[in-house]
Amino acid sequence: MNPLQLAHSPDADDIFMYFAIKFGWVDTKGYTFENCGLDIETLNVEALKGTYDVSAISFGMYPLIKDEYALLRTAVSFGEGYGPKLIRQKDKKLKRNFKVALSGKHTTNAMLFRLYYPDARVIYMDFLEIENAVLSGKVDAGVLIHESILNFDSSLEVEKEIWDIWVELAGEGLPLPLGGMAIRRSLPLHKAIAIENILIDGVKVANVRKKELCAKLQEEKLVRISDALLNKYLDMYASEESVELSSLQLQALDRLYEIGFKHGLWESPLQTETYLIPKEYQVLRNS
Secondary structure, eight states: OOOEEEEEOSSHHHHHHHHHHHTTOSOOTTOOEEEEEOOHHHHHHHHHHTOOSEEEEEGGGGGGTTTTEEEOSSSOEEESSOOOEEEEETTOOOOTTOEEEESOTTSHHHHHHHHHOTTSEEEEOOGGGHHHHHHHTSSSEEEEOGGGGSSOOTTEEEEEEHHHHHHHHHOTTOOEEEEEEEEETTSOHHHHHHHHHHHHHHHHHHHHTHHHHHHHHHHTTOSSOOHHHHHHHHHHHSSGGGSSOOHHHHHHHHHHHHHHHHTTSSSSOOOGGGGBOOTHHHHHHHO
16 A cells, blocks of 8 residues: 655644654554655645645635545644734834735635735745744744744734734634645545544544653654643644544634635635535445
8 A cells, every 4th residue: 555645744733643643653554654744834835736645734725725635624723812923023113014924825824814914015934934034124023823922032022913813803702723634535535534533543642642742752853842832832732622623613614714705715605514524424335
């Protein structure tokens, strides 16, 4: 059996959710996975090309690939009162057309930012470069994502939380959708179901063996942060809430796609449930 290409970002939450499988802690039922670690915007662009069998993506770009990829129920990241941060220098007053650095055109935070700040002048760069771009004055502000939201220079402060933008656009009571996984539709359905179940098991095992897994990830230098900061970050973005999409998370995705539709980002609203793998097929097939 040829290895399946499993593309994910090198960020701590992705590494945590997928490496229980990589370390052999999960029964892969004869399937083998070839890990491809790339930054999230590169993964978004490659998903538009249909490059990988299974790939991490930003939820905000899924409508652009819905005909080629189904959404997976697992390895999801949502914000609950937190998320990416728009930061600036403390003595900086932002004009209406301020220059801002974003981590990628197709990221969810970029989608929400552009809707809220339509006059901002946007440039895109690797998220690891954004803090320095703000510090150097190359840009007036930047949106920090991933681990960088937890520890940035003391001369910077938060201008706006993307969470607050989400609440203003979506209303109260829904988590902020950030990223998840998608699987190529050309794979046979029974195979796609098996892969999804393996990934679900991987996230479950990662949470059960969290302390052991975190120690191993740090020992092998697979994550950029460590100890208390790593645990804090994983509690935010890779917890039991990441194992399988909940009804509330599905509502949040539907709302995200409704907002995009109303702002003309795609031709029709999406009901997320219809773009998931139909699990009932497995019951029918085995009956």
